[in-house]
Amino acid sequence: MIDQRRFSSEPEARSLVDRIHELVDGPVSLMEVCGTHTVAISRFGLRHLMPSELKLLSGPGCPVCVTPQSDIDRAIALARAPGVVVTTFGDMMRVPGSSSSLERERAEGADVRIVYSPLEAIDVASAEPDKEVVFLGVGFETTSPTVAATVLAAADEGATNLTVLPMFKLVPPALHMLAELPGRALDGFICPGHVSTIIGTDAYAPIVERHNMPCVVVGFEPLDILAGVVMLLEQVRAVRAGGVARVENEYGRAVSGRGNRRAQEVLSRVFDVDDSEWREIGSIEQSGYRFSDEFENYDARARLDVEVEEAVEPTGCICGEIMLGTKLPTDCPLFATRCVPRDPVGPCMVSSEGACAAFYKYERRKT
Amino acid sequence: MRDSKTVTLAHGSGGTLMHELIEETVLRRIGNPVLNDLDDSAVVDGLAGHGLEGGRIALTTDSFVVQPLFFPGGDIGKLAVCGTVNDLAMKGARPAYLTLGMIAEEGLPLRDLERALESLAGAAESAGVAVAAGDTKVVERGAVGGLMLNTAGVGFVPESRDLRADRIQDGDEVVVSGTIGDHETAILLAREDFKVSETIESDCAPLNSLVETVIAACPEVRAMRDPTRGGLATTLCELASRAGRRITIDERSVPVAEGVASVCDILGFDPLYMANEGKAVIVVPSGGGEGVVDALRRHELGGSAAVIGTVDSGDGVYMRTAVGGLRPIVMLEGVQLPRIC
Numbered sequence: 223m224i225d226q227r228r229f230s231s232e233p234e235a236r237s238l239v240d241r242i243h244e245l246v247d248g249p250v251s252l253m254e255v256c257g258t259h260t261v262a263i264s265r266f267g268l269r270h271l272m273p274s275e276l277k278l279l280s281g282p283g284c285p286v287c288v289t290p291q292s293d294i295d296r297a298i299a300l301a302r303a304p305g306v307v308v309t310t311f312g313d314m315m316r317v318p319g320s321s322s323s324l325e326r327e328r329a330e331g332a333d334v335r336i337v338y339s340p341l342e343a344i345d346v347a348s349a350e351p352d353k354e355v356v357f358l359g360v361g362f363e364t365t366s367p368t369v370a371a372t373v374l375a376a377a378d379e380g381a382t383n384l385t386v387l388p389m390f391k392l393v394p395p396a397l398h399m400l401a402e403l404p405g406r407a408l409d410g411f412i413c414p415g416h417v418s419t420i421i422g423t424d425a426y427a428p429i430v431e432r433h434n435m436p437c438v439v440v441g442f443e444p445l446d447i448l449a450g451v452v453m454l455l456e457q458v459r460a461v462r463a464g465g466v467a468r469v470e471n472e473y474g475r476a477v478s479g480r481g482n483r484r485a486q487e488v489l490s491r492v493f494d495v496d497d498s499e500w501r502e503i504g505s506i507e508q509s510g511y512r513f514s515d516e517f518e519n520y521d522a523r524a525r526l527d528v529e530v531e532e533a534v535e536p537t538g539c540i541c542g543e544i545m546l547g548t549k550l551p552t553d554c555p556l557f558a559t560r561c562v563p564r565d566p567v568g569p570c571m572v573s574s575e576g577a578c579a580a581f582y583k584y585e586r587r588k589t
Numbered sequence: 590m591r592d593s594k595t596v597t598l599a600h601g602s603g604g605t606l607m608h609e610l611i612e613e614t615v616l617r618r619i620g621n622p623v624l625n626d627l628d629d630s631a632v633v634d635g636l637a638g639h640g641l642e643g644g645r646i647a648l649t650t651d652s653f654v655v656q657p658l659f660f661p662g663g664d665i666g667k668l669a670v671c672g673t674v675n676d677l678a679m680k681g682a683r684p685a686y687l688t689l690g691m692i693a694e695e696g697l698p699l700r701d702l703e704r705a706l707e708s709l710a711g712a713a714e715s716a717g718v719a720v721a722a723g724d725t726k727v728v729e730r731g732a733v734g735g736l737m738l739n740t741a742g743v744g745f746v747p748e749s750r751d752l753r754a755d756r757i758q759d760g761d762e763v764v765v766s767g768t769i770g771d772h773e774t775a776i777l778l779a780r781e782d783f784k785v786s787e788t789i790e791s792d793c794a795p796l797n798s799l800v801e802t803v804i805a806a807c808p809e810v811r812a813m814r815d816p817t818r819g820g821l822a823t824t825l826c827e828l829a830s831r832a833g834r835r836i837t838i839d840e841r842s843v844p845v846a847e848g849v850a851s852v853c854d855i856l857g858f859d860p861l862y863m864a865n866e867g868k869a870v871i872v873v874p875s876g877g878g879e880g881v882v883d884a885l886r887r888h889e890l891g892g893s894a895a896v897i898g899t900v901d902s903g904d905g906v907y908m909r910t911a912v913g914g915l916r917p918i919v920m921l922e923g924v925q926l927p928r929i930c
Contacts, residue, residue, distance in 0.1 A: 235912035267914020329597045338781055338856070444912040563922035564599065564606055574857070584916045587907070 229443030238448035239271045245455035251277045251407055252454055253400065253547050255393055256362075256414030257284040257575025258442055264584035266444045278451075279547035280577040282396055283414060285361045286313050287545060287569040287576045288500045291533040293389050294319040299528040300356050300387070301332040306526065307350060309343040310358040312336045316572045320534040340372040340386075347376070347384040356522045359386045364416040366390040366511065367485035370492035373520050385522035388511050391498060393417050394425050395509035401433040403546065409461075410436035410454040412447070415473045422481025426469045434467045441473035492517050501569065502535075502542025539568035544577050551581040558582055603818025603864070604921030628753075629679040629814060632746055644748075647682035649673055650741040656734050658701060660779040662772075662790030663866070665738055666709030671795050671866055672817070673742035674716045678797040679813045679869065681752045681804060682744030684716060689723040690739035695730045705736060716795035718742070750804065754831035754872075756811045761900040762878035763836060764871040766799060766885050767792070767893040768846040769821045770860035772867070774853060783856070787848045794867030799890050803871055806884035811872045819921045820862040824870050825898075825906045826920040832872075837907045838898030838918075846893075862921050872900065 254260060260280045263269060269278055282288045298319045301308045308324065315325040315336065328334040333353075337343060343357040359369050369386060376384045397411055413426055418439045426437040436457035440450030450472040461467050471477055491514065498510025513521040538556050543549040551557050551570070561567040563579055570576035599606045616625060623631050630649035651672040658665045670687065677684040689709070693702060713720060771792040778789055796815065803810055812832075816824040821843070829836045845860050853860045867890060873881055878896035885891030906918040 230911035232911065232913055239913075265910070265916065266912055267910045267916040268912070269914075271912075271914055325597060325599075329595045338783060444910070444914075448912070583919055583922075587915070587917055 229441075229445045231445065234445055235271075235448055238445065238452055241452050242276065242448070242455060243273050245452065245459060246273045246276050249275045249277070250409050250455065250458055251279055251547070252410045252412055252451065253279040253281045253408050254412035254414070254440075255281040255283040255396060255400075256412075256417065257287075257573070258416065259412060259414065259440070259447070260284065260577055260580050261575055262442050262444075263447060264580040266447070267584070268444065268447060269585065272451075276451075276455075278412075279408070280544070280580070281400060281547055282500060282503060282545040283362075283393075284545075284570065284573050284575040284577070285365070285391065286317055286573040287541060288391055288503070289314075289317070289360055289389050289569070290499045290501045291320060291535055292499075292530060293387070295533055296523075296528065296530045297358050297387060298322050298324060298327055299530045300522070300526060301327045301334050303526070303528050305353055307333045307335065307346060307353045307355045308358065309335050309337045309340075309346055309355060311338075311360060313573050313575070314358055314360060316566070317569050318536065318566060318572065320531055340369045341375065343384060344372060344376050344379065344381055347381045348379070351383060353383065354526060355384045356526065357384070357386045359388045359390055362391055362393055362414070362417050363420045363489075364414075366493070367420060367482070367489050370488045373492050373517055374488065376520065377517070382519075385520050385525050386513075387522040388493070388513060390493075390511045391500065392495070392509050392511075394421070394429060395506050396500070397426070397429045397435075397437075398432070399503075399506050400546065401429060401435050408435070408547065409458045410438070410467075412450055412454065413437050413439040415439060415441045415446070415476065418473065418477045418481070420482045420485045422479050423469050423471045423477060424479050425481065430467045430469050434461060436461060436467040436470075438470045439473050439477050441476065446472055502539075503545060536567045541568040541570040541576075541578070544570055551578040552585075554578070558586065601818075602921060603820075603823055606922070607818075608920075629676040630682065630742070630744070632680050632682070645746040647677045647680050647744040647746050648741070649676040650739065651676060653738040653740075654734065655776065657779050658705060658735050660791055661775055661788050663793035664705055664708050665736060666705035666707070667712040667793055668866060669738040669740045670709055670712035670716055670718065671793050673740040674718060674795045674797055675815045675866075675869075677742050677744035678795075678800040679752070679815055680744075680746065681750035681800065681813075682746045684718045684742055684744040684797050686721040686743045687713065687718050688741045689720045690726075691723070692726045692728060692733050692737045692739075694728055694733050694735050697735050702736065705738075712795060716797055749808070752810065752812050754812045754814075754828050755833075757828065757832035757834060757872050757900055758811070758874070759834065759901045760875035761811060761872050762875060762896055763825070763838065763898040763900065764873060764878050764881050764885070765816075765821065765844065765895060765897050766796075766869045766871065766891045767867075768844045768849065769816065769865055769868065770849045770853065770863035771846060772865050773820070773863035774849045774858075774860070777856075777858075778852065785852060785855075787852065789846075789848050789852060792865055792867035794890050796867065796869055796890070799869065799885070799888050802884050802888045802891070803869070803881055807873050807877045807881050809874050809877070810881070811874065813869050813871050815865065815869050817864045817866060820860070820864055821870065822859075822861040822906070822918045823920050825918060828870065828872065829904065829906050832900070833904070834900050835903030835905055835907065836898055836900055837909065839909045840911045842895050842897045844893040844895050861918065
């Protein structure tokens with residue numbers, strides 16, 4: 223049993239922070255692409271231990287934040303439809319759609335249920351044979367295999383009243399897009415630990431090769447993040463001196479080179495890779511999933527026809543720029559004034575893993 | 590989307606929305622100098638003048654809507670006693686009488702009602718209080734999740750005691766009587782089938798005897814609050830705000846049971862925001878913390894007591910993290926939701 227307290231030891235943290243200060247002698251920008259990293263960095267107060275020239279940027283790693291407004295509106299339309307039960311992870315409840323939210327709909331009588339595991343949606347479907355049960359499929363590669371497994375289980379059990387609204391996103395295509403942003407502002411990627419348990423460190427090789435961009439797979443404890451930053455900074459120094467970037471693995475206790483083969487198989491059976499729309503960022507090639515032909519009966523988009531209102535994007539929200547790392551939450555004129563967690567304008571403030579919510583909760587200090 | 594026209598679950602979670610509901614909807618209509626204090630219980634003078642000898646009594650009320658009705662470490666009956674007894678005890682009152690309002694649902698097995706009341710009776714005896722008056726209602730199936738209870742409590746406040754957050758001074762120390770987050774974590778596991786092998790027990794317990802221990806060890810204790818909905822974080826924010834001062838705590842000093850820490854870690858919850866039902870946050874003058882902790886550790890409910898922080902001028906609540914970082918602690922916004930990935 224790993225003693226998690228080992229990963230928060232202050233003397234070790236201190237020596238890693240000292241090393242970080244040694245390695246930074248000019249502006250450096252590192253980006254994480256994982257909501258859990260966003261929260262961990264802020265929650266442990268790590269930014270304030272960093273030298274001022276090192277920027278730890280938060281990328282589009284919050285699954286709820288990158289779900290397009292039209293998909294949120296579709297989920298709301300499904301919730302309003304008679305005879306439909308919407309099952310969802312909790313974080314989707316409060317995301318503002320064009321005119322409502324799932325939480326608002328539930329308060330007004332819609333059957334929307336929070337589940338902790340997608341498998342619970344099968345239980346709901348069995349218990350309510352007269353209803354159409356829709357599961358909102360949000361998440362990255364950590365989550366999509368469990369939903370794929372759920373679809374396989376549903377098919378085994380003959381649950382025909384269950385569908386999934388597939389809104390999943392893939393991380394590596396986003397990393398390519400970010401690395402290609404004009405003005406090469408990024409020096410390295412803090413790669414997502416849990417996603418990497420599924421896709422393996424090998425998945426980042428194309429990013430390193432095509433863009434000479436240092437990639438380190440990092441865990442979530444404070445020492446993991448500090449150690450990962452050290453590894454990236456050492457690579458940045460080498461690359462700036464003309465060297466070649468590599469994929470490295472700080473999270474070896476959980477992540478392997480090949481990843482989780484079983485999960486990958488399940489994914490490729492149930493889903494085909496497709497182009498996908500990322501909220502406020504636009505379409506990224508081959509960055510999402512549609513259902514494979516074999517399982518198209520489980521596709522809520524095809525099976526359940528609902529009228530979706532025209533998407534009205536909130537004015538003034540700069541979530542897109544924040545997720546691309548070109549602006550900080552504190553740069554947004556709405557931050558903490560008009561846009562607060564309980565009355566959010568955009569998704570980055572309402573999602574517990576959104577950059578704005580993390581900044582609101584953990585980074586506003588009066589010293 | 591700003592003006593919510595209906596009550597939502599977030600209004601009941603103990604965080605900012607609930608505070609707003611109370612300020613804007615409730616106090617605006619029924620506020621008065623006694624109620625506006627919004628403390629755990631109301632201490633009222635003025636028995637004198639009614640032809641009675643003087644002295645202060647503490648009054649409080651609480652409603653219990655917990656699901657499931659029975660959970661590891663307790664049940665709705667035990668909670669109904671402890672919640673109200675503790676609100677009285679936090680003001681230094683000696684709890685004496687409770688009233689009990691029961692709303693039972695058509696179809697509730699009589700055996701469940703009996704169990705809950707047996708448990709309530711046991712907790713009342715343990716706390717040294719008596720149920721002096723009550724009321725029973727039955728409503729149609731589906732309305733109240735089986736059973737809901739309300740208890741109101743009356744306690745007597747000894748002359749020498751004046752526990753108020755606005756007595757808190759710079760330099761004071763903040764003590765917590767034990768591990769945090771236990772009750773709400775236990776309820777969460779009991780309510781959902783996470784298939785976690787660990788059983789977490791609620792820490793539901795009457796605190797009046799523990800409070801007497803604290804006051805005996807440190808008569809100059811400034812204030813006490815029990816961290817229920819919204820957790821330790823919300824309680825510290827309330828204390829700091831009422832005191833008009835800054836509280837800084839040290840993450841490594843905050844006691845969290847290993848099981849609670851693991852479960853919260855997996856599900857993406859923060860123990861700082863998870864409710865307790867048998868712990869107290871105690872603010873004492875500078876230098877008094879260690880003595881109070883020693884006394885608490887000799888009490889059966891205070892085994893993990895610890896000094897967790899200090900008070901100084903400024904505002905807000907801050908936490909020095911385990912790796913030496915510093916971050917603010919804010920009041921809970923809405924409800925905590927488990928993470929997706």
